[in-house]
Amino acid sequence: MDQGARSGVRPRWVWSDTAAWLPQLLAAGVRVMRCHDLRLSHAILQRSILVPDRRALAAAIQWEAESVVPAIATAPTLFDAETVSGGSRSVPHDLDPALEEFERQQTALAAAKDPGKLRFLLAAESAGALAAAEMEAAGVPWDAAEHDRLLEEELGPRPARGEKPSRMLAVAEEVRAALGDPRASLDSAPKLLRALRAAGIDVKSTSRWELAEHEHPAIAPLLHYKKLSRLHTANGWAWIDEWVREGRYRPVYVPGGVVTGRWASSGGGALQLPRQLRPALRADPGWTLVTADVAQLEPRVLAAMSGDRAMAAAGAAKDLYAGVVDSGAVQSRDEAKIAVLGAMYGATTGDSGRLVPRLRRSYPAAMALVDHAAALGEQGGVVSTRLGRSSPEPDNAWRELQARASMPGATSRDEDQARRAAREFGRFTRNFVVQGTAAEWALSWIAELRLQLAKFEPAGVPAPASGPVFERAPHLVFFLHDEIIVHTPQECATEVAAAVEAAAVTAGRRLFGSAPVDFPLDLKIAERSVKD
DNA sequence: TCTATAGGCGCG
């Protein structure tokens, strides 16, 4: 417990693993506003090059565990530390090891190069873990009937278990007819490839992009079939049965699941919900949804962290890509997008690779930052985000490859492989600084937002009959890298929208101070709830 | 029979 408790503010709880503790607290009606997640913090500090001596942290290998948390329904009794741990690998949940680890982390922070940044990062990471657990508890308001309607519109009536939808079968017949092969298999890539070749379509793979290049009557229905097949298998009726209960879709978020600091997900495909199905995401009666996403978050982050005034100026209007066109670097918005993405991903060939050098002239500071990050990676070095999350070092296989290529007897194949691997790792570190800092911006955004949302009074609201207290007030229900959705009583929607905006401004300030970079939101309040 | 991998595609 820190200063917060003494000053009358709510305490910052220090605990082993938010995902293991919070669900039970929420179920018991306890709201936790701030915490220090030892597992997530360990992962950051143990790797951060801002921490000069990481030996003690590295030695505490029990804190390396990627926690595997039991489902809420099977969660053990609160404070039963022996059994709180979930799957096979979880961090220690007892008090003593937690205190020892907290001590190690405080020591590391005290010696860190830029402790303020790291402290903020740990707070944001921990707040993200709280937000994730709260979102899992709340669930995404999901209209299964609307989802079903969308499926029927595309696929035809719901088929029997294990059967393919009628529309898929019909389209498959069209493909077979066009191929002149009544027995062609469309679900097996190798078989489909053979069937396509037999019909005179010369492709190396069956991917959508390559197929689209060819003119043949079978192509259009085949692409349609693939589309339907994807919808049916990934987000069809089986998905509804498995993931939607009582009007809620409950995804499983994994905060810190990506080395860059982005969240991952496990189960339910929360990070891959097709846009096609977003209409099924629908507020409860009397409630509405406030949705917001940041236009071109990553290039704006790059402009801010590199202090590139020209790129910041390009993003001054809402559309950064339009700003890049106006600067004269490229001709069209499409080119601007391809060039900017290519710059951040390390494109070297094709349209993208051709356009990137133009950016180097117009935005030298921004390009220097990513080029430097790439150069470090190619040498096997480590790079860091704005707040001090550092990239992993290359593995032993990578080092051996580089070593072999510089030995006297190295073949040109050795050299090729080593160069390829070096470039690949350079692209990773190039992107790491941008993607990772963008993730920090987004974490700061939701961390600030959930504090603001907690201030909304639940009075006069048609409250849910049961469930965590925060569900009676506006609350986050969805987060995906650069976008959020808040479920809110209708009468609060305007204020919530303002809070979302304000939190974005705060996030920008916290990360980049007074840098002249805007993070404009595409912000919407859903017009209606069909159930009303 | 079970598990691991690759191909493909959804998201940012």
Next chain:
DNA sequence: AAAGCGCGCCTATAGA
């Protein structure tokens, strides 16, 4: 037919 980053999930197929 991805180029050019980061993910997860599904299916078919190869391998143990």
